[in-house]
Amino acid sequence: MIVGTQVVERLAELAKLGAYDQGIDRGLFTATEHEARRRFAGWARAAGFDLEQDRAGNLFARRRGGGDGRAPIVVGSHLDTVRTGGAYDGAYGVVGAMCALERLNAGGTQTEHPVEAVAWAGEEGSRFPMGCLGSGAYAGLNSIEAIEALVGDDGVRFVAARDGAGGLLPDVRVREGFPRPAACLELHIEQGPIMERAGVRLGVVSAIAGQVRVEVEVLGESGHAGTVPMIARHDALAAAAEIALALETLARQLGECVLTVGHLVVEPNQTNVIPARVVFRVDARSVDDERVDRLEAGIRDECARMEIQRGVKCAIKTLERRAAVSMDGGLRAAIQEALGGLRAAQRDAHGNLDIKVMEISSGAGHDTMCVATIAPAAMIFVPSAGGRSHVGSEYTAPEDLELGVEALTRSIVAVDRLLSKK
Numbered sequence: 001m002i003v004g005t006q007v008v009e010r011l012a013e014l015a016k017l018g019a020y021d022q023g024i025d026r027g028l029f030t031a032t033e034h035e036a037r038r039r040f041a042g043w044a045r046a047a048g049f050d051l052e053q054d055r056a057g058n059l060f061a062r063r064r065g066g067g068d069g070r071a072p073i074v075v076g077s078h079l080d081t082v083r084t085g086g087a088y089d090g091a092y093g094v095v096g097a098m099c100a101l102e103r104l105n106a107g108g109t110q111t112e113h114p115v116e117a118v119a120w121a122g123e124e125g126s127r128f129p130m131g132c133l134g135s136g137a138y139a140g141l142n143s144i145e146a147i148e149a150l151v152g153d154d155g156v157r158f159v160a161a162r163d164g165a166g167g168l169l170p171d172v173r174v175r176e177g178f179p180r181p182a183a184c185l186e187l188h189i190e191q192g193p194i195m196e197r198a199g200v201r202l203g204v205v206s207a208i209a210g211q212v213r214v215e216v217e218v219l220g221e222s223g224h225a226g227t228v229p230m231i232a233r234h235d236a237l238a239a240a241a242e243i244a245l246a247l248e249t250l251a252r253q254l255g256e257c258v259l260t261v262g263h264l265v266v267e268p269n270q271t272n273v274i275p276a277r278v279v280f281r282v283d284a285r286s287v288d289d290e291r292v293d294r295l296e297a298g299i300r301d302e303c304a305r306m307e308i309q310r311g312v313k314c315a316i317k318t319l320e321r322r323a324a325v326s327m328d329g330g331l332r333a334a335i336q337e338a339l340g341g342l343r344a345a346q347r348d349a350h351g352n353l354d355i356k357v358m359e360i361s362s363g364a365g366h367d368t369m370c371v372a373t374i375a376p377a378a379m380i381f382v383p384s385a386g387g388r389s390h391v392g393s394e395y396t397a398p399e400d401l402e403l404g405v406e407a408l409t410r411s412i413v414a415v416d417r418l419l420s421k422k
């Protein structure tokens with residue numbers, strides 16, 4: 001039988017921070033995101049864990065290990081949200097990690113490795129234009145200098161935000177550098193419909209899709225909406241719309257990839273003025289990096305076509321690129337074994353009622369895809385109701401949240417044992 005943790009209550013507590021009628025908006029280093037990190041620190045202190053943060057804004061709660069000087073197993077996710085976020089994407093993995101460490105305490109379980117519950121900073125890239133900002137810094141994929149030079153969509157510089165009221169926690173030590181972990185685990189909601197449709201309650205992630213984020217600036221020519229003849233126009237928005245539709249068609253034709261134009265700025269954005277300038281961002285993903293390359297090439301081709309056909313100018317900037325990553329085979333096997341134990345315990349408690357487990361790839365990006373470049377890494381998924389995510393109606397049932405925490409706790413122990421043999 002699964003023993004209840006505080007996972008549901010804590011998620012409800014965090015869900016109030018940044019809540020509005022469209023969901024939750026909790027950008028990195030805002031007052032509400034700061035408060036979420038403060039709550040995390042409070043839970044850690046109450047449980048007797050040691051707190052540290054780093055210059056990227058990552059926050060670590062360490063449960064000590066028995067072995068001498070071993071690198072930690074880092075377990076976590078993110079507390080920031082997209083601007084229309086739900087209560088579970090990221091927050092579940094952070095709260096779940098904290099609850100798992102508390103369960104190790106409650107069971108008197110000694111691990112050889114220290115285990116750190118982590119709140120990775122700015123995974124969504126919804127304020128500063130870099131996804132997986134904190135985990136990317138931790139993995140050495142983005143230099144702290146490059147991160148410090150970022151300017152948020154609200155015009156605030158990263159350094160000012162980090163060193164201001166919503167930034168680092170004033171009473172937590174700032175760690176030097178970015179030490180390498182022994183392994184990385186992340187618990188997350190699936191964010192898609194596959195597990196729910198298959199009646200599966202736990203997913204072991206096989207790979208995380210690679211992605212590229214590209215910003216395109218289209219410069220056209222402004223003018224009076226009532227007087228400039230249609231054939232004499234260089235409408236930046238019409239050109240951007242054609243590029244977006246052509247890219248959508250390309251992604252459909254290629255298959256096994258997804259492409260989204262989800263951010264668009266139109267200037268001057270007035271009903272009776274021909275758009276002069278449009279900036280839009282493309283997000284393209286696949287577990288096959290070649291498909292991502294082809295989509296990125298497609299952006300260049302479509303922009304070139306519009307320059308000729310519509311007489312606009314396009315400037316293309318790649319904001320970030322992350323290769324697809326496979327999850328570590330040894331860790332996946334250890335997790336599957338741990339889940340086998342969990343399934344047997346559930347069968348004993350509930351008769352024939354087995355828990356279905358599947359291997360699944362992730363179309364969503366995660367902090368673990370960065371940390372996986374420097375250490376063995378793996379992820380566990382629980383189902384998302386209706387596959388909904390990045391919307392306020394995101395939901396996962398309490399019994400699945402609890403099951404995921406139990407699965408994570410057992411997986412931490414299994415991974416600690418696996419790595420201690422080496």
Ligand code: GLV
Nearest residue numbers: 124363364365366
């Ligand atoms: C993060 O949620 C992403 O996949 O963009």
Ligand code: MN
Nearest residue numbers: 082089124390
């Ligand atoms: Mn997300």
Ligand code: MN
Nearest residue numbers: 089090123366
């Ligand atoms: Mn997430």
